[in-house]
Amino acid sequence: MKVARFHAPGDIRIEDAPEPVAGPGEVKIRVRNCSTCGTDAKILKHGHHHIRPPRVMGHEIAGEVVETDVPTWSPGDRVQVIAAIPCGTCAECRRGRMTVCPAQESMGYHYDGGFAEYMVVPAKVLAVGGLNRIPDGVGFAEASVAEPLACVLNGQELARVGTGDDVLVIGSGPIGCLHVRLARSRGAARVFLADINADRLALAAERVRPDATVHGDNTVHGADITEQVLKLTEGRGTDVVITAAASKAAQEQALRIAARQGRISFFGGLPKDDPIIACDSNLVHYRELTIVGANGSSPAHNARALELIADGSVPVADLITHRLPLAEVLDGIDIVSRGAAIKVTVEP
Structure with a gap:
């Protein structure tokens, strides 16, 4: 079978590999869709400290069961696979805090992922309920987007997005688009979408229809989005600011955009070699802001x-703008890197 393997930064190869065999308690699936994300682009460029090459990449996975000894699953079952695998037994997992499990592992990092024709779902995934049946009427490509949507859901739960909120999402990539749609479904009154990439912002806005778009630049004060958002909100700011971008400027702007008792979600992580931002502690103190x-x-x-x-x-479904065969996975990652798409999915 064909796989896309990471060997080193800048070195992902389409290779032949033997078809895997499911062991005890495992499930072998035929991968139908494995979508790409910005993390794949980061891995291609910089690698990742959890990946020991060679490793088959891909963590937004949907497919159908072809082989297993697990009695609850049968060949032909349509399934979606979690990406992050909590241990299920540590102090955090026992408290229901599986997203911060210190022993967490991941598909495409610790285990071969979905950029392959076939893959094996580890028993560890099944042990924590991480293999999900795809509901009737949901296609494989849509099901593969459940993983990033799950991350967005976690972020909005932590930020308590709810009825009547004004919400600003900074970053109009696939995650930003999902944040706009989820905020609406959770009852937000108005949702605004901001980005420094005008073309991507227009592409996203055409599909998710925010109440307004805000185009700024990547500096803290230049073409500052703060003034534009304050004008949209009659000087109040937004109840929630979600930084769906790996941007220090966005995080610093969020402190000045949030309304009194507003909630700020640092959803997008910063580079590990430059993670420190300027935080006006008095804004947090006097406005009673919450940062999560x-x-x-x-x-x-x-x-x-x-x-x-x-x-x-x-x-x-309409957020999936590109569907590519496995042989073109590098093209897909390049499209993601350039911000020229919303969601790119690979169909092995």
Whole structure:
């Protein structure tokens, strides 16, 4: 079979590999869709400290069962696979905090992922309820988007996005688009979308229809989005600011955009060699702001994300702008890197 393997930064190869065999408690699937994301682009450029090459990449996975000894699964079952695998037994997992499990592993990092014709779902995934049945009416490509939607769901739960909120999403990539749609489904009054990439912002806005778009630059004060958002909100700011971009400027702007008692989600992580931002502590203090992080998703988030897709609360089919064969996975990652798409999915 064909796979896309990471060997080193800048070195992902399409290679032949033997078809895997499911061991005890494992499930072998035929991969139908494995979507790409900005993390894949980062891995291609910089590698990742959890990846020991060679490793088959891909973590937004949907397919159908072809082989297993697990009695609850049968050949032909349509399934979606979690990306982040909590251990299920540590102190955090026992408290229901699976997203911050210190022993967490990941598909495409610790285990071969979905940029392959076939793959094996580890028993560890099944042990934490991480293999989900795809609901009727949901296609494989849509199901593969459940994983990033699950991460978005975790972020909005932590930021308490709810009825009547004004929400600003900074970053109009696939994650930003999912944030816009999920915020609407959670009852937000108005949702604004901001980006420094005018073309991507226009592409996203055409599909997710925010109440307004805000185009700025990547400096803290230049073409500052703060003034534009304050004008849109009659000087109040937004109840929630979600930084769906790996941007220090966005995080610093969020502190000045949030309304009193506003919530700020640092959804997009910063580069590990430059993670420090300027924080006006008095803004946090006097405005009673809440700043929360967001780290991936739990198995339960993945299951709920599939439900949101299935019942139409968060449509995702129109966000998939490119469908590519496995042989063109590098082209797909390049498209993601350039911000020239919303969602790119690979169909092995």
